[in-house]
Amino acid sequence: MLEELVISPGAHIERVPPPHGQIVAAIEELRAGLRDRLPALAARVSRWMDDISPNGQAARYFAHPQMFPMLQLPSWLAGTICDECDTAFHAGLVYSTANGYYYIRLLDNLMDGHATVERELLPAATFFHTEFCGVYQRYFGPYHPFWRLFTRFWLACSESVAKEAALDSMRFQDFAEISAGKFAAAKIPLSAVACRYRRPDVLRVWLKFCDALACWTQMLDDLFDWYDDLERKSCTYLLSEAVRRKSGNESVEAWMMREGFSWGVQCLRDQMLEVRRLALKLRCPALVEYLEKREGIVQAEVTEISKGLGSLKELAAVLEWFEGDSRRRSKYDL
């Protein structure tokens, strides 16, 4: 179906640009669009975009090495299939994807109880959705096969959020499907690139890679946020395993500290092997570099936490030894 492609004429062609400049430009365009078309909410939405960024700057958020590379993936794919790319098209993809991200994030924060001002900003969802779709409407006609992919991946996102919310325990199969679905929106710009450059043949392996990276990213999220998830009674695969694996009277918290964190780290390592195996097939040095950087950051955090958990176990041993001595002394005294 992907062979029936329509390419809009008059594209400006040059080598694939690095996405950072495009990200800054996209955020500025987005803010200007808000001021122009949604003035009543523009200032608050613009502030929210900065506030949800850990470093307080919306543009830098998307370029953060720990972020899922939703804005970079299309350029990386394009770099493997053509020497010269349509820069306006790629700038449009960055703009569209940023809008898609904010749309999902706005709803997601409301769904999972992380909302602060999101309820008041909800009307901005229409703006984000319109801008997200608008870019694709410029490049693909209404009957273009791209739209079937668009609908499939966009709805997969909603389906997995709803499916996750309905579960009270999760098996690995659920986890893999839900994780892939939650990040499925990132497949839309990838599909657009494959369609635009008439290379539908490359799409399958990129989508598979996306699924694997989504699983790894979700596991990382579950591992470092397990305490918050537990407090919020969120259903995650890691916490479901904690309930299945902990001993009878043991709490989930104690299992996580005793064994669960290491178990989760091993899961991450196994998943990264699959991510790397698929990445090799993509022949994209920038993507491999990104994975190495991310793994390095995660490894540093894991080392630090493992050191703390080791000290905690040593402390527990000293206190148990102390209690043993106390009991022996009491017995002796009696």
Add this chain to the structure above:
Amino acid sequence: MTFEDLVHKVLHEPGFWNQLKSDPEKALKSHGFQPTPAHLAALKKLDYNSIQSVAQTFQRAQGKQIC
């Protein structure tokens, strides 16, 4: 004190950690224990900062920052 109790204190009682770090004898006595010099020597060797940083890392949800 069981591992379970300890984990509870790590996550929910930061005051206990500050006390244990600065004055282990006083911290344990306030929980009804009478530590011997051998216990105190063992306790002084531990890296409390790394234990505290575990608690802080887990208590600071960061998933939304990465995806």
